[in-house]
Amino acid sequence: MNLFATLNEVLNSDVLTRIASYVDEPTEKTNKAVNGLVYTIVGGLMKRTTTEIGVNQLFNHIQKGRYDGTLTDNLATVLRDPSQTNALITQGDEVISHLLPAMKSSIGSMISGYAGIRNSSAISLLGLTSTIVLHVLGKQVKDRKLDADGLAASLFTEREAFVNAVPEEFMPRLVEKVGLQQVVSGLATPARRNVTEGPGRSVSNGSGSTARSTATVNRPSVSYDPVDESDTDNGALTKWGMGALLAVALGIGGYYVFQNTKNHSATSEEASDVTTITSDTIQADTVTRSLAVPIDTTAKPKPKVTPPTAATAVSPAQPGALAGNLTQLMTPYLGNAALPKGKIFPLAGVSFYPGSLSLTAGSQATIGELATLLKTYPQLQIQLVGYANDAQLGTGTTNKSLSFKRVNQIKQQLMSSGIDFVRIDAIGRGTGVPKNDTSGIVRPALRKIDVKVVVK
Template sequence: MNLFATLTEVLNPDVLTRIAAYIDEPTEKTNRAVNGLVYTIVGGLMKRTTTEIGVNQLFNHIQKGRYDGSLTDNLANVLKDATQTYALINQGDEVISHLLPAMKSSIGSMISSYAGIRNSSAISLLGLTSSIVLHVLGKQVKDKKLDADGLASSLFAERDAFVTTVPEDFLPRLVEKVGLQQIMSGLAVPARRNTAEAPGRSFATTSSPASRSTTTVTRPSINYDPVDDSDTDSGALTKWGMGLLIAGLLAVVIYYVYQNTINHSSTSEQASDVTTITGDTIQADTVTRSLAVPIDTTAKPKPKATIPVATTAALAAQPGALAGNLTQQMTPYLSNPALPKGRAFPLAGLAYYPGSLSMTAGSQAVVGELATLLKTHPQLQIQLVGYANDAQRGITNKSLSFKRVNQIKQQLMTSGIDFLRIDALGRGTGVARNDTSAVPKPTLRKIIVKVVVK
């Protein structure tokens, strides 16, 4: 049974009803909030364990807080007592402040908006849900006799289940708020602790109790006895030689600085026509790096008909020149304020090689055309919705579709578009996993752009 199935079993209807009564919120909204918090906490802990410090902190909190799964066996009865419930909230609140520092308020606001509950209720649920999640993780540590590295690996083993089960209407805000781009794209991995610790300490090199071996690292001895060579002739000569050497080095450094100063002043005028890097450019570049996704770097011949992104900037200055289907379809709609927002347009001409993030010939021109439209209409905000049915090598269709739209978002930001104007959503095949209608539905492989604000 995976982590999310275990949590679903622990957070059964009886437990959720008691939690809803404690925070004085409707059961349906409480269920929605707790569900969102489970994914938020697990995703945040995955991100935390990508660093060695985070791995150690999570394991230490589970050990010191005695999170051993005992709570999950009797959770419904514990929640009958308001005092015990309050203690669980405080305990989880303290732990989450250490494991996900400076994120408590933003998570509370996100869950409050997502579930439609009070912000104070969302904060209380964050503490309570954190305690429950840590007890479930602690039970795994106890039952499987995991060390810190084993815990981190076990947590990351849930990544695929995490990607495929997060509600579609919650996924974009969760990724943006908690910063899970690397987790979703499969780039992040759990950190491994160093095999050597501080001097004088011992470290277990394996996670199995039967095969643990201890290596003691001792401090090297340090000799503090002074060495006196000042009274000898060789010592005096050495001092004079060192003095001359230092003086020579200083002269070389001064000459080098002088020459560089002259060269800099002589070339400053030539650099005056170089585009200044603004704060917005730096911010966009920072966000771009945070959204990096794996791209197939295998050398491929450049298609002759492909229009580079850089050349599409000229489209705005030449109305109608090189305009593609996207411009022809969207411009009349965006220019007519009487037409309501929400219309979706297919990115015709944009396609990927099966199972990869490599675009086909001509696709880059479509991305450039979309960037030009966003620059021409500065109030425009869009949502990129991706579908995929060609995932390969263990990657899910939902994960592949999410990676592709994030790649397009990254390229748009590189061209100067504010990331706040672009939302990205991957819907996999487009057929819901819980669809019980028995009506045949075709799986999809496409990307559309939906207008959120005109």
């Protein structure tokens, strides 16, 4: 059963109207906020269950909190009572503090900005929605007799539905705020508990049933070193005294070496007239020199600026970088401060095999080239926009989720190259054609990736 379909049934129009009345916000904005919170909580729980501790915590909270789905049967009635509604919010706040620690405030501000409601309302809705989501999950645990591993596995079966359901404008901020890069790209998996500790112990198989284990614990052998008979109080004092003398001697020797090195350095500086620089200065100077070529190129008083060649686009500070097609296209634009932001460049060198997340040969070179540009221009922020119309039928993957996973994979590689994730936005537009479109517009080419300059 689709988790999001169940939640849509529970959070019907009557329920949402009562929730909006409680938080004193417009129904439309409340609906948008609650939907955003559903995606946030489910995504956060997926991430949480990638660790063994998270798997146990989620299952234990459902069991101890008696989240069995009974609330969802008469939710509209319960919400008529403000005191009961407040109790549900308080209960959800406690759960969020344990399952998504230190994230309540950031989630509240994200939802507040996304739905256009007060931050206090977003926090209240977070607690209430958390309680509802756990009751829906608890009903699955009860009906399907799931154990902790089974619950985590069941949660991860919703990953494709999650990627497809999250609104396009909300996905980037959700991924970055909650840290769902690994989840949405399909790289994260639910953790499995290690329970094989002795003969006859019940071992979960992840589906709710158990089997009797006959495995035994292999305990490491313990060896004992002979005790030094001289290690008495007097012996200890002697050792401490020797250690203190040795430390003093090392200190005197180190100070002597330091003074000689300092004098030698001062002499060398006077002789060669070279200023001492720090590692930070080196990095700043490298960036300055790498920026020098494109800036000087556009600053020359020529009526027309021609794209730089491989020899001019790459600074001497980066002799290993080769100026490819992407560099030739973007460098004149990025180096000219007068040109407005927002220009889109095709990432033509990057492509994927049909219906997969496997990059074709030569794609890595273009991704590396983009990483070099991001390092060369430290203020540069980009948005990766992916299109796909080659999702394989019968796999459960849509063109939208495939396009998003592809651009997110490129984002992950850029982050691995040392680029801060806040500088890279990633969205997938599927085929790029609305479902109800009848214009007959030709769909984008397979595996099309664009780079949009957000900040220069």
